[in-house]
Amino acid sequence: MPVMFSVLEMTPDWMxxxxxxxxxxLPLLMASIMAVLPNKxxxxxxxxxxxxxxxxxxxxxxxxxxxxxxxxxxMGGWAPPHGISLVIDALNAPILVLIALMSFITVIYALPxxxxxxxxxxxxxxxxxxxxxxxxLLGMVITGDAFNVxxxxxxxxxxxxxxxxxGAARDRRALSAAYNYLILGSIGATFFVIxxxxxxxxxxxxxxxxxxxxLADLDGGSRVAKVAFxxxxxxxxxxxxxxxxxTWLPGAYAYSPTPVTVFLASTATKAALYLLxxxxxxxxxxxxxxxxxxxxxxxxxxxxxxxxxxxLQAIFQTDARRMLAFSSVAQVGYMLLxxxxxTTASVAAGYLHLINHAVIKGGLFIAVGAMWxxxxxxxxxxxxxxxxxxxxxxxxxxxLGLSLVGVPFTAGFVSKVNLTLAAANxxxxxxxxxxxxxxxxxxxxxxxxxLLAYFQSPPTVNGEVxxxxxxxxxxxxxxxxxxxASVVIGVNSDAVVGASIRAAELxxxxx
Amino acid sequence: MxxxxxxxxxxxxxxxxxxxLYIVFASRNLIKKLAxxxxxxxxxxxxxxxIAKVTGGQPxxxxxxxxxxxxxxxxxxxxxxxQVAAGDGxxxxxxxxxxxxxxxxxxxVLILTAIVxxxxxxxxxxxxxxxxxxxxHSIEEDEIQAMDFVYNxxxxxx
Numbered sequence: 001m002p003v004m005f006s007v008l009e010m011t012p013d014w015m016x017x018x019x020x021x022x023x024x025x026l027p028l029l030m031a032s033i034m035a036v037l038p039n040k041x042x043x044x045x046x047x048x049x050x051x052x053x054x055x056x057x058x059x060x061x062x063x064x065x066x067x068x069x070x071x072x073x074x075m076g077g078w079a080p081p082h083g084i085s086l087v088i089d090a091l092n093a094p095i096l097v098l099i100a101l102m103s104f105i106t107v108i109y110a111l112p113x114x115x116x117x118x119x120x121x122x123x124x125x126x127x128x129x130x131x132x133x134x135x136x137l138l139g140m141v142i143t144g145d146a147f148n149v150x151x152x153x154x155x156x157x158x159x160x161x162x163x164x165x166x167g168a169a170r171d172r173r174a175l176s177a178a179y180n181y182l183i184l185g186s187i188g189a190t191f192f193v194i195x196x197x198x199x200x201x202x203x204x205x206x207x208x209x210x211x212x213x214x215l216a217d218l219d220g221g222s223r224v225a226k227v228a229f230x231x232x233x234x235x236x237x238x239x240x241x242x243x244x245x246x247t248w249l250p251g252a253y254a255y256s257p258t259p260v261t262v263f264l265a266s267t268a269t270k271a272a273l274y275l276l277x278x279x280x281x282x283x284x285x286x287x288x289x290x291x292x293x294x295x296x297x298x299x300x301x302x303x304x305x306x307x308x309x310x311x312l313q314a315i316f317q318t319d320a321r322r323m324l325a326f327s328s329v330a331q332v333g334y335m336l337l338x339x340x341x342x343t344t345a346s347v348a349a350g351y352l353h354l355i356n357h358a359v360i361k362g363g364l365f366i367a368v369g370a371m372w373x374x375x376x377x378x379x380x381x382x383x384x385x386x387x388x389x390x391x392x393x394x395x396x397x398x399x400l401g402l403s404l405v406g407v408p409f410t411a412g413f414v415s416k417v418n419l420t421l422a423a424a425n426x427x428x429x430x431x432x433x434x435x436x437x438x439x440x441x442x443x444x445x446x447x448x449x450x451l452l453a454y455f456q457s458p459p460t461v462n463g464e465v466x467x468x469x470x471x472x473x474x475x476x477x478x479x480x481x482x483x484x485a486s487v488v489i490g491v492n493s494d495a496v497v498g499a500s501i502r503a504a505e506l507x508x509x510x511x
Numbered sequence: 512m513x514x515x516x517x518x519x520x521x522x523x524x525x526x527x528x529x530x531x532l533y534i535v536f537a538s539r540n541l542i543k544k545l546a547x548x549x550x551x552x553x554x555x556x557x558x559x560x561x562i563a564k565v566t567g568g569q570p571x572x573x574x575x576x577x578x579x580x581x582x583x584x585x586x587x588x589x590x591x592x593x594q595v596a597a598g599d600g601x602x603x604x605x606x607x608x609x610x611x612x613x614x615x616x617x618x619x620v621l622i623l624t625a626i627v628x629x630x631x632x633x634x635x636x637x638x639x640x641x642x643x644x645x646x647x648h649s650i651e652e653d654e655i656q657a658m659d660f661v662y663n664x665x666x667x668x669x
Contacts, residue, residue, distance in 0.1 A: 147621050154628045161635050165642065172646045173662070176655055179639045183535060183544060186632050190552055193625060194528075197555065200618070201562050 011060040019061045020073040020086035020142055023096065024152075026050060027135035034128035043124040044111055047131060051104040054134070058100040062093040066502075072144065080144065081207035087144035090502040091282070095141050095274045098355055102266040102362050103134045105478040109366050110259035112472045116373055117170055117257045126166055126257075132159035133263070137271045146206050146283070149275060150193045153239070157185045160268060164256040177251030184248040188238025195231030198224050199283075212283050220288030232279055233294060240272035242299075242336065243306030246329045253325035254378075258369030261321060265328055266362035270354055273335055277351070281507035286342050295340045303336030304434050311441035315448070320368050320380050323445055324361065327404065330438060331357045337431060338419050346422035348497070348504035353415035355496055356489060360403050360412060363482025367397040370471035370479065383449050385458030385466065392480075393471045394453050399483040401446040403490065406439050411489035414497070520561045527554035539652040541643065545636045552629040556622045563618035566610060 015022070030050050037043050065071065065088050073086040088096070110130075118126050136156025140149050161182045167174030200206060202224045203214040215221050234245075241249045249269075253261050280299075284291045307330050314326035331353070338350020370393045371377040371386065386394045403410035416435060423431040458466040470476070489496050515522060527550055534547025640650055647655050 147624075151624055151628070154632070158628075158631050158635055161639070165639055168642065168646065173659055175639060175643045175646060176659065179541065179636065179643060182632065182636050182639065183548060186548055186636075187532070187535065187551070189628075190555055194555055194558065197559055197562065197618075206617075206621075 011056075015057055015060055016064050018073070019057045019064075020071075020088055021075065022057055023054060023061075023100075023142060024086075024135055024139040026053065027131040027138070031128045031131035031135060034124055034131060037124045043127040044107070044114070047110075047127045048104075048107050050131060051100065051107045051134070054100040054138070055097075055104045058093075058096045058138075061088055062097050065090065065093040081205050081210035084148055085144040085207065086142050087209070088142065090499070090506045091277065092141045092274060094351075094355060094496075094499045094503065095270065096138060098270065098358055099134065099137050099141065099267045102358060103130075103263060105362060105366075105481060106130075106259050106263040106266075109262060109369070109475055109478045112474050113257065113259045113369055113373060117259075118166060119169055122166065122169075126163070129159040129162045129166075130260075130263070132156070133163065133268075137267055141271055141274055144208050146196050146199065146208050146211065147193075148206075150189065150196060153192065153272075153275075154189050156268065156271070157189060157239075160252075160260075160264065161185070163260040164252050164264075167256040167260070170257070171255045173251070174255035177248075177255045181248040181252045184238055184245070188235045188245075190235070191231050191238070192235030195228045195233075195235060198228035198231065202228060208278065208283050212285070215284065215288075220285075220290070225284075226290050229279075229284055229290060229294070233276070233298070236272050236276045236279070237302075240269045240276060241329050241332055243302045243309065243329065243333065246306070246310070246332075249329060250322045250325040253328070253365075254319055254321040258365065258372060262362050262365040262369065265324070265365050266358040269328070269332060270358050273332070273339075273354055277339060277347070277503075277507060280339070281347070286508075292342070295342050299336045300340030300431075303333040303340055304431065305333075306330060307333035307337070307434060307438045308441070311438045311445070314445045315441060317445075318379050318381065320371075320378060320383070320449070321365070323380060323449075324364055324368065327442065327445065328357075328361055330442070331361070331404075333438075334416075334419060334435070337435075338422065341423060341426050341428060341431070342508070343422060343426050344501070344504045344508045345425060346419065347508060348500040349415060349418035349422045351503050352418055352497060352500040355500065356403075356411035356415045356486070359482050359485050359489070360400050363396060363400040363479055363486065364404065366475060366479045366482065367393050367400065370475040373475065374469050374471055375466070380449050381452065382459075383452040384456040385453070387454040389458050389466050389468050390470055391468070392476055396476075396479040396483040397453075398450060400486055401450060403486040405442045405446055409487065409490045411486040411493075411496075414490055414493045418497070520557065524554050524558045524561065527551075527557065541640045541650040541652060542637075544652075545633060545640070548636070549629065549633055552625070552632075556626060556629075559618040559622040559625070563615045565613050565615050 027050060030046060034043055034046060037046070070087065070089040072080065073088075074080065075084040075086060078084070114123055114126060133156050136152045136154070136159065139152030140156065143149055143152060161178050164181060165175055165178035167177075196206070199211060202218070202221050203211045205211055205214060215225060218225070238245045253265060256264070280286070280291060280295065286292050286295060310326045310329035310333065314323045314330065317323035317326060334353050335350040335357070338346045338353060371383075371390065374390060375382070377383065377386075399410070403412040406412040406416040416439065420432050420435050423429075423435070460466070471479075531547050531549070531551025531554060535544050535551065538544055538547065643655065644650050647658055649655055649658075
């Protein structure tokens, strides 16, 4: 594509050669400067510039990766496996772009939202924690060193606990939600680090590519490697909200400040899912019996149980953000199902759904946040008449909601069709049925809200009918960016599908 | 039985790990939960320190003109100890085949990082507990959940 090559020519050389280190270092450095910045507007502007730079860098690196293949950046000039390496390959380049782009979209939305939700003297620390979270997520995706993953996982997690707790200015339940997330998140991260320790015992290295090579030489390794694998999967399962380990998620999504929900829903669980892919297919390999068993019985099992139960729970939620949070758990189930079937097509479909769902859920949470901003709405029953009072916001909510259900010409449809085809080709017809069933459940919980919004008249407050009061432009832009992206992917999905197939081929080999 | 005693540090690790995890899940007091979490994390530090002890290991010091590490078949490239000149005389670095109990620095460094992470988690947890105490006037999880339940009912009643 000629357009893309011209973009590559425009990017300076240092961005391509030192971009990987730049991606982690810039937000880390700016976060520490931000913490002492006095003025909230300067803090927002700086965050805006930083995330814009990160997005450009991530895009340039992804394009460069598509052109030259896997690149390895040696931190401090120390060659792997002894030094820490930053790896950019077909698997993590799209995730890097996703995280950078969604953080940029969140920052645009955060300008009006933080004014309403965060106390003025807390806004600079808020953006500092936000940048730390971005640095942690980008770091854990980009690094090629297993222990480094743990460090960045904790950088992002600890800043997330702080961000969730900042919702206490609006709803005190944010504090207990943050506390629960802290306990479960720390247990998850500690399980992960125990797993890394056992893996180090088995292989004597921390570099993930080196681990993969040594494990392949050992033919899957001894019982130590199996224990390591179990600990790593449980740890990551907590972080990515695998079905029985998802209990921290609804509270954290529902009571945190709305920009934090947008960012968490579209990036945090996705980065953990990326790590799951990295460990099950890259470090370990599905050709080892214990990995194949886990994929078949645990990931698929928990995935489908999560799909059905979380969708059912979403139907009975009265809080709009809790409903979307349970829907997120259900969507994680789709991704786990795709990963668990473990054919190239199904892993590609799971990966595709990961990207699409991040865009869809980010947009939906922005729309719900805008409704809270204008009318203080958190409960689904208050959606009455929103089609008349906030037509543009509700329009974006409708497009994204239908995309979540999987209506044709939307992103959700593309990923669900791919997943269904992959399941059918692998002979998993019961999984096809379950995908249909949960799509109907999704139609119920989204449709219920849409019916209220469009076919009920706006409520009367103090004897007067609520008049039209649209969300501010700074909320409409990111919301409609997500909605448009969802439709564009739905109509012409070549770029995203191509990226997901490249990622799956990297993990499983072509075919 | 003697195997268990010869590897008693693993036993300590497992006992601490399970104790910590049990405290986190069984206690309903927010501070006690954090204490349990700390015990749990500390057990991991001990695990890492345990695996850092290697008999007959070779220090990661590069000596001019001497090879280091092992070849691809796993045979050490260096046979026997190396003489190193230090401040007040020469001494021998243990090489492969020696029975010196050697401390691998890498897990120690890793766990230094993990200790910092543990401190950060604990401090955030304690800070959250202080805030919860200010808002709810309780640090018992049952009472907080009961208050949240009432709050939820009130929130949907009007």
